[in-house]
Amino acid sequence: xxxxxxxxxxxxxxxxxxxxxxxxxxxxxxxxxxxxxxxxxxxxxxxxxxxxxxxxxxxxxxxxxxxxxxxxxxxxxxxxxxxxxxxxxxxxxxxxxxxxxxxxxxxxxxxxxxxxxxxxxxxxxxxxxxxxxxxxxxxxxxxxxxxxxxxxxxxxxxxxxxxxxxxxxxxxxxxxxxxxxxxxxxxx
Numbered sequence: 001x002x003x004x005x006x007x008x009x010x011x012x013x014x015x016x017x018x019x020x021x022x023x024x025x026x027x028x029x030x031x032x033x034x035x036x037x038x039x040x041x042x043x044x045x046x047x048x049x050x051x052x053x054x055x056x057x058x059x060x061x062x063x064x065x066x067x068x069x070x071x072x073x074x075x076x077x078x079x080x081x082x083x084x085x086x087x088x089x090x091x092x093x094x095x096x097x098x099x100x101x102x103x104x105x106x107x108x109x110x111x112x113x114x115x116x117x118x119x120x121x122x123x124x125x126x127x128x129x130x131x132x133x134x135x136x137x138x139x140x141x142x143x144x145x146x147x148x149x150x151x152x153x154x155x156x157x158x159x160x161x162x163x164x165x166x167x168x169x170x171x172x173x174x175x176x177x178x179x180x181x182x183x184x185x186x187x188x
Contacts, residue, residue, distance in 0.1 A: 016056070019049040023061045024068065030079065031072035037079045039098055043105055050109045054117070058110040065102055069095060148188055
């Protein structure tokens, strides 16, 4: 069960399988031919898998690319066999370079997306805590834009002013003392 959750929700497993199938099909296509040096075609489906599935997409996607490219290059197939007069060791070095660039390309994307997700969760928690404090505070809490439009008014307005939050959601400049009106509009 834990392993299945790492791949995602139930419908996400098919999406994950399709993404990794695309990575495998593209990599097989690139390494099945020996006419064109198309190694770069591996990156778009791999990065798509990383965008969709984060670190799991990175780990499984890179593993697929590694296995297919090693088997193909080891058997003398693929675009690395295009290099005339290259020895097996030289092709192996080029394969290692290709795989290193594959990792260097995909890993930062996975890291950034993981960090983005962590920050989004932190922001949601912070906003939930703020909302809870504002809802249960006995003080009046108002969140408004620079033009004076009130985006949020805490329920304490009923106890303090006798109005419901929706009754004071509109700008009510007539409630401001005339001596304070200029200072308040400048501050806003």
